[in-house]
Each structure stands twice: as structure tokens, then as C-alpha cells.
């Protein structure tokens with residue numbers, strides 16, 4: 001059963017085309033990670049799916065209806081990228097307030113325990129640390145036992161322990177049959193939670209695949225060297241020339257170095273380093289870019 005669906009969706013903010021003909025389908029029981037660098041369009045896509053914004057073109061459906069219709073959002077739990085909590089209310093009061101909107105809310109103690117906030121129940125939210133506030137904001141998405149939870153960068157600003165607590169809570173919800181769509185900058189986060197990853201870059205879906213397949217794409221290494229003449233080498237996904245150096249992007253740097261030696265290439269100043277997620281995405285979108293300027 002399809003819980004959220006975007007079909008050929010575009011969204012423009014003035015001159016900026018934030019989303020460009022995006023398709024995405026989330027089915028019941030899935031835990032889908034939306035992965036992409038800053039400005040890729042993740043928040044825009046999530047906001048369209050949960051009815052916070054309207055698409056410029058294309059069609060969006062949530063839980064069988066229009067996301068802008070409140071009835072479609074009844075079984076949805078959302079934590080946007082930025083949330084505000086009333087600073088003078090206590091944690092327990094905020095949970096009670098949100099719970100009161102639902103027929104069968106998760107009991108307060110159980111919810112706070114799942115998100116590691118039991119000791120904060122009597123604290124005013126204004127006095128919480130940034131990480132505690134974020135955990136509370138995410139916890140509130142689960143209060144009403146939603147069918148679908150949408151989390152926009154849920155662990156931003158959390159330390160390792162808090163992040164793991166939150167991951168456990170998300171996993172627990174999923175294990176009980178819940179469906180989750182979450183965005184992240186971090187492959188490790190998506191890897192820890194999701195089976196399926198949708199990679200988004202510059203407003204487009206670049207890949208929609210298993211975590212293992214995406215790991216292969218973003219596991220690209222940059223082998224950089226100085227050489228006058230390079231033969232064609234297997235396993236090179238992109239080649240760039242800059243400031244007298246040649247940069248070879250590959251998913252298997254060890255093999256590439258062996259191949260360079262075997263081919264008898266006279267190289268010097270060899271460097272191997274991981275590419276950032278951003279660079280890996282640029283590789284994926286290389287077809288769209290003007291060719292790099294030769295040195």
C-alpha cells in the first residue's frame with residue numbers, strides 16, 4: 001500500500017528550481033532515507049509530501065488524499081527541520097498537550113522513556129539543551145501512533161549517545177510496522193536505519209536503491225597524482241585535471257593504484273583520499289556539468 005507519493009513534482013522559489021520532476025513512492029512498512037547535501041531539495045520534497053508547501057507542478061499524495069487536506073494528515077507524524085516549543089511549558093505538559101489531540105496516544109512515560117527524556121519530564125522546555133529539545137520535537141511526531149512518520153534531519157545537533165537513542169526509537173517504531181521517511185546528510189545515519197535510500201541532488205533524484213548499492217556510489221575515492229600521460233584505466237568513474245594534477249575518482253582505490261603500477265605509469269605525488277558526499281554527488285551528476293577545464 002502506498003502511503004506517500006510524488007509524481008513528476010517540481011517546486012520553484014523564484015529563480016531557484018528546488019525540485020525538478022521528482023518521483024518518490026513510500027509504501028507501508030518501509031523505512032526510507034532521503035540522502036543529499038545542503039540545498040539538494042530534501043526539505044522541499046518532505047514539505048510538499050506533508051502539505052506544508054504546494055508543488056509548482058506535478059502531483060503529491062499523502063495517505064490516499066491531498067496532503068493539504070487536514071484529513072489526509074490525521075495519521076501522519078512530522079518533525080520539520082526547525083521546530084519551536086513553548087519555553088515555559090514543562091516537557092510533560094508539552095507531551096500531554098499534543099497527546100490530547102489523538103484518540104489513542106502513546107502513554108507519556110513510555111514515550112519519554114523511548115526518547116531518553118524521562119528525567120526531563122518536569123523541566124521547562126526553555127531550559128533543555130539543544131539536543132534534548134530536538135529529541136522532544138522528534139518524540140512528538142510519534143505521540144499519536146501515526147502510520148507514517150516524516151523526519152527532516154532528526155539528529156542534527158545531537159551527540160553520539162542521543163543520536164543512538166533516537167535511532168533506537170525510530171527502529172522500534174518501524175519494527176512494530178510503522179513507516180518512516182527521514183532525511184539526512186549522513187550516509188551512516190541512513191545506513192543505520194533504512195533499507196532503501198533515495199539520493200537527491202540539485203533538485204533531482206539521482207538514485208533510489210538499497211543501502212549497499214548507494215554505499216558503492218558514495219564510497220568513491222579520489223586518487224590524485226601528477227603524470228604526463230595516463231592510459232585508460234578500469235574502474236575510473238570520472239577524471240578531472242586541476243593545477244597540474246590529475247584526479248581520478250574510483251570506487252576501488254587500491255586496485256587503481258595497482259593498475260597504475262602494472263601499467264608502468266610514471267607518476268609522482270600520489271594522494272588517495274575519500275571524497276565527500278558532496279563530491280560523490282557531483283560525480284553522479286557529472287553528465288549535467290560543463291566539462292572540467294583541462295590543466
Ligand SMILES: Nc1ncnc2c1ncn2[C@@H]1O[C@H](COP(=O)(O)OP(=O)(O)OP(=O)(O)O)[C@@H](O)[C@H]1O
Pocket residue numbers: 013016017018036037038039040041042043044045081185
Ligand atoms: N523558502 C525558500 N525561498 C527561496 N529559496 C528556497 C526556499 N526554501 C528552499 N529554497 C532553496 O531551494 C533549494 C533546496 O532547498 P532545501 O531546503 O529543500 O534543501 P535541503 O536538501 O533540505 O538542504 P539542507 O540539507 O541544507 O536542509 C536551495 O537552493 C534553497 O536555497
